[in-house]
Amino acid sequence: MAQPNVLSQAFELGFTYTRSTGPVVGRFLTGLRERRILGIRTSDGRVVVPPMEYDPNTAEALTEFVEVGQQGTIVSWCWVRQPRAAHPLQQPFAWAMIQLDGADVPMIHCVAAAAEQDLATGARVQAAWADETRGFITDIRCFELAGAKAPDSRPVQQDAAQGEEEAVTRVETPIYLHYNFTAGRAPARFLARVKEGVLTGQRCPRCANVYIPPRGSCPACGVATEEEVVLPDKGTVQSFTVVAIPIPNNPIKPPFVIANLVLDGANISFIHLMSECENSQVRIGQRVQAVWKPQAEWTYAMDNIRYFRPIDEPDVPVDMIGKLPISGREG
Amino acid sequence: MKEIAVVAFSQSDCLAQAGAANEVELIMPQLRAVFGQVGLNNAQDVDFVCSGSCDYLQGAAFAFVAGVDALGAVPPIKESHVEMDAAWALYESILKIRMGHADSALVYGFAKASSGELPIVLSQQLDPYYLAPLWVDSVSLAAMQARLLLEKGLATERAMAEVVARSRRHALGNPHAQLSGEVSVEELLAADTFVAPLRMSDCAPVADGAAAMIICTVDKAREWGLPYARISGIDHRIETHNLGMRDLTDSVSTRLAAEGAGVKRGPVQVAELYAPFSHQEIILSRALALGDDTVVNPSGGVLAGNLMMASGLSRIGEVFRRIVSGEIARGVAHATSGPCLQHNLVAVLESA
Numbered sequence: 044m045a046q047p048n049v050l051s052q053a054f055e056l057g058f059t060y061t062r063s064t065g066p067v068v069g070r071f072l073t074g075l076r077e078r079r080i081l082g083i084r085t086s087d088g089r090v091v092v093p094p095m096e097y098d099p100n101t102a103e104a105l106t107e108f109v110e111v112g113q114q115g116t117i118v119s120w121c122w123v124r125q126p127r128a129a130h131p132l133q134q135p136f137a138w139a140m141i142q143l144d145g146a147d148v149p150m151i152h153c154v155a156a157a158a159e160q161d162l163a164t165g166a167r168v169q170a171a172w173a174d175e176t177r178g179f180i181t182d183i184r185c186f187e188l189a190g191a192k193a194p195d196s197r198p199v200q201q202d203a204a205q206g207e208e209e210a211v212t213r214v215e216t217p218i219y220l221h222y223n224f225t226a227g228r229a230p231a232r233f234l235a236r237v238k239e240g241v242l243t244g245q246r247c248p249r250c251a252n253v254y255i256p257p258r259g260s261c262p263a264c265g266v267a268t269e270e271e272v273v274l275p276d277k278g279t280v281q282s283f284t285v286v287a288i289p290i291p292n293n294p295i296k297p298p299f300v301i302a303n304l305v306l307d308g309a310n311i312s313f314i315h316l317m318s319e320c321e322n323s324q325v326r327i328g329q330r331v332q333a334v335w336k337p338q339a340e341w342t343y344a345m346d347n348i349r350y351f352r353p354i355d356e357p358d359v360p361v362d363m364i365g366k367l368p369i370s371g372r373e374g
Numbered sequence: 375m376k377e378i379a380v381v382a383f384s385q386s387d388c389l390a391q392a393g394a395a396n397e398v399e400l401i402m403p404q405l406r407a408v409f410g411q412v413g414l415n416n417a418q419d420v421d422f423v424c425s426g427s428c429d430y431l432q433g434a435a436f437a438f439v440a441g442v443d444a445l446g447a448v449p450p451i452k453e454s455h456v457e458m459d460a461a462w463a464l465y466e467s468i469l470k471i472r473m474g475h476a477d478s479a480l481v482y483g484f485a486k487a488s489s490g491e492l493p494i495v496l497s498q499q500l501d502p503y504y505l506a507p508l509w510v511d512s513v514s515l516a517a518m519q520a521r522l523l524l525e526k527g528l529a530t531e532r533a534m535a536e537v538v539a540r541s542r543r544h545a546l547g548n549p550h551a552q553l554s555g556e557v558s559v560e561e562l563l564a565a566d567t568f569v570a571p572l573r574m575s576d577c578a579p580v581a582d583g584a585a586a587m588i589i590c591t592v593d594k595a596r597e598w599g600l601p602y603a604r605i606s607g608i609d610h611r612i613e614t615h616n617l618g619m620r621d622l623t624d625s626v627s628t629r630l631a632a633e634g635a636g637v638k639r640g641p642v643q644v645a646e647l648y649a650p651f652s653h654q655e656i657i658l659s660r661a662l663a664l665g666d667d668t669v670v671n672p673s674g675g676v677l678a679g680n681l682m683m684a685s686g687l688s689r690i691g692e693v694f695r696r697i698v699s700g701e702i703a704r705g706v707a708h709a710t711s712g713p714c715l716q717h718n719l720v721a722v723l724e725s726a
Contacts, residue, residue: 049393049394050394054433056433062502062503064503068503068504072503091616091618091619093503093504095616099614099616099619118522119518119519119521119522119525119622120518120521121514121517121518121520121521121569121570121571121572122567122569122570123514123569124566124567124568124569124570127491127493127494127509127511129491129494129497129509129511130509130511131508131509138510138514138515138517138518139518140518140617140618148616148618148619149618150504150618151504151505151508151510151515151518151617151618152508153508159570164521164525179507180503180504180505180507180508181507181508214503216502216503216506216507218498218506220430220433220490220491220494220495220498221490221491222432222433222489222490223489223490224432224433224434224489225393225394225395225396225486225489226394226396227394227395227396227397227398227399228394228395228396228399229396229399230396231394258396258398258440258443259396259398259399259402260398260399260402260443260444261446262442262443262445262446262447262448263446263447263448264416264446264448265402265405265416265417265443265444265445265446265447266402266406266416266446267399267402267406
């Protein structure tokens with residue numbers, strides 16, 4: 044069998060979470076907004092920055108906040124020659140474990156420096172604040188070598204209006220990750236044929252069930268499927284629902300019908316739209332056929348089929364749905 | 375307590391990119407291989423199935439559910455999943471057998487890590503308030519750990535390069551390896567740093583693939599008439615998520631897990647260690663108190679090819695293969711998870 048082309052597509056996955064901070068993290072982030080750095084004291088007397096909620100040794104809730112200095116000493120570091128797109132600094136920079144003055148445990152943040160040679164373990168660094176602070180870890184824009192320029196002299200005390208701002212209790216932490224999704228060998232073959240207007244299933248060598256769209260295996264038998272079967276674009280409604288509410292980012296206006304359809308010669312259903320029908324008349328066992336987009340618009344996608352529409356054939360009895368031959372109702 | 379036997383193991387080649395293959399297509403050849411080794415049809419013929427994978431790696435929600443399509447799960451089977459390396463799926467399966475709920479289990483792990491930017495994806499397993507928003511990648515964290523080791527005199531760049539050279543040399547005998555060959559320490563040290571002090575060669579390459587194993591009670595292995603290796607001990611420990619509070623130059627969790635698994639109760643002829651960075655092999659060898667009489671990573675280890683979510687299981691499989699072939703009688707396998715060796719599992723395998 045010829046190795047199919049790899050069908051792949053870049054996509055972005057977003058997790059747009061808003062997180063509750065809880066009292067400890069919230070107080071630390073509120074401090075950052077005021078350009079102050081707070082640690083917390085553990086049961087053995089160490090000051091941890093950023094503060095932890097529970098003592099890592101005793102699991103006791105921690106409550107004693109301690110303000111620490113904005114300068115500190117590098118405990119360890121690495122030099123990022125080629126920053127990644129997600130990194131906070133886009134010039135070569137360092138990540139460092141920084142023990143702030145008054146803290147007993149190092150924190151991790153980025154350090155801006157002109158060159159790798161400028162940095163060393165033991166070097167003194169100071170926090171550089173973002174132009175606008177909002178109660179987030181990136182309020183510390185980065186650390187810089189202490190003495191490289193005058194310490195940030197902006198007053199810690201904000202003006203009166205800001206001073207009355209509420210404590211930080213929630214933060215938005217959107218995460219966007221980028222991937223290159225590949226369709227899989229069997230789906231790639233299927234989609235390549237769909238682009239030609241042909242629907243191709245795969246038959247299980249053990250139980251002879253035909254799957255469309257194929258994923259390369261028979262989930263019932265746990266064996267690979269390779270034999271390809273060209274199927275007609277006629278099928279039967281196995282189940283359906285009438286969608287009455289608008290779905291975000293879906294251009295189709297409700298009410299519309301989504302159905303589980305089984306093609307003739309296939310043994311498993313897929314989901315597609317139904318149209319050119321009275322929604323109230325749609326029923327299990329109803330016979331349907333694909334309505335394709337114009338050939339010029341065909342691509343590697345099931346929406347080459349706009350929707351399925353009812354056809355004038357007798358309904359299929361429920362116990363026969365998913366068992367029709369390729370020749371269909373009359374076969 | 376029921377004794378546990380490993381009776382079958384298979385792993386795929388470590389491929390920089392598995393091309394078109396989807397999860398099911400990656401898993402299925404390995405399942406076929408282990409079913410074939412035992413003479414089973416599909417997952418209906420074992421009592422329990424447990425897999426290890428992480429959907430974030432390929433960015434496909436519930437990819438592990440799609441993986442079930444490889445099993446033959448009709449009628450329904452007893453199945454479970456860990457969002458971790460499959461070494462922990464093995465651990466769950468062992469508990470299941472020891473509780474008397476199963477006599478045999480299929481364990482598998484898989485990943486298509488090449489789909490995303492792995493070091494950045496892994497940054498999102500960190501503290502969600504303090505670290506994940508900074509996108510501190512996994513290579514950078516390991517590099518800071520390496521510098522601590524170097525500057526405290528607990529390792530040298532030369533010793534790290536020696537780990538890499540030995541890995542590549544051992545991998546010449548491993549048909550599944552991604553990186554293998556004779557390379558000198560001088561050549562390795564001549565390369566520029568990648569994320570200083572680490573060089574690219576100090577870091578495991580990103581790979582796609584899968585591994586599978588079948589375990590059972592010793593009684594069942596005898597009934598099946600199969601050669602087997604006993605898992606005489608297994609334990610795992612985790613350290614705090616706060617990297618600043620850990621001694622990154624040591625692996626306390628590995629030391630404790632090794633005690634729990636009984637590593638010291640006999641000679642360690644082979645140790646397969648999951649060390650995705652060269653300096654971590656030095657930390658682990660020390661934590662496990664391995665001597666000169668132990669061959670470390672005879673497969674080449676994960677520096678020669680790192681199947682995310684399957685490499686831990688593969689370490690156990692590699693020791694199993696050497697015991698069943700008669701090459702050794704006792705060996706140790708290790709698996710890790712999390713940044714800078716946060717979470718460690720140690721298993722001891724012995725001949726029947």
